[in-house]
Amino acid sequence: MNGTDAHMFEVRFAGEGSQDVGGPFREMLTNLVAELESETLPLLIKTPNHRNDHGQSRESYTLNPSSISPTHGELFKFFGFFLGFCLRTGSAMDWHFPPLFWKQLMGESVGLSDLEGLDAYSYQVLRDLNKYGRELDAEKFNAAVVETFTTLLSNGQEVELRPDGASVAVTQANHQEFVNAVLKARLDECEKQMNWLKEGIAHVIDLSILSFLTWEEVEIRACGPKDIDVVCSSPSPSTAHAVRTTRLWFGSGRCSRPSPKRRESSTSSLSGAAPSFLWTAAAWLTDIASPCTVTCGQMASLRRIPASSPSTCQNTLT
DSSP, X not given: OOOTTOXXXXXXXXXOOOOOSSHHHHHHHHHHHHHHTSSSSSSEEEOHHHHHTOSSOTTOXXXXXTOOSHHHHHHHHHHXXXXXXXXXXXXXXXXXXOHHHHHHHTTOOOOHXXXXXXXXXXXXXXXXXXXXXXXXXXXXXXXXXXXXSEEEOTTSOXXXXXXXXXXXXXXXXXXXXXXXXXXXXXXXXXXHHHHHHHHHHHTTOOGGGGTTSOHHHHHHHHHOOSXXXXXXXXXXXXXXXXXXXXXXXXXXXXXXXXXXXXOOOOOOOOOOOOEEEEEEESOEEOTTSOOEEEGGGTEEEEEXXXXXXXXXXXXXXX
16 A cells, blocks of 8 residues: 555566656556547546536546446456556546546445536536426426436436436426436446446455545545645756756645646745755756656756746746
């Protein structure tokens, strides 16, 4: 447990003279997540929020309800090996799943509010049906609501919620039955795939071992923290062996992990703090260049930013 530098196996890239002391293995894990979240494999699909660019967790993926064959089952189990590796060692990978995924993985109870992080439009419809079912009389409700006992799953498949559901209208008298049926269908749409995934994870770690953790803590263990410290540099480089060094100062500000779909990130003001890490910088960059780091070598290439200008540093790094 908790071996963040652990290896399941050694990675060698064909045609490259790499030695796997951590870098190639981590690169393989990064490529693995990218491939799983692409259209190459049928295991993951974009959540409705991701496809519609609406609501919470817009960068997230969910298990594919369409993948139900025995071959798919074996692929999900193999997928579970890697997720189990993350959970066992704390070696994070860049997974993108909504909170509903982690709650169901840990066997926690879920409800209507959990649907919002997966499909905000469906959540809003069910929430409004509950509201108007209480506030409107039968005549006004039935005139305003044009729904039948069907729903769309995350893969776009339409399913009937009762026999001949496509021909059964939703009324005030049966609206609660409809809401409950939709909720059950949506929350259980990936039950088979989740069970396969858990079976794969169980080969690596018993999920009951993690029962003392919340689903948020399990997510952090598998994905790493969503927040990163905003970094400021001190303008006092010294020369040693023709290589400049600079101390990076960690400010009190926080900023959310960048996401191509989410823009509600915010940062607080920075204040001076004691240096936390010493990085070796090959050179200062030009004013128009972007900062970059090579973590395995503890090397950072930075723009020369005065310590008295934390807002400039903050804007540069975010």
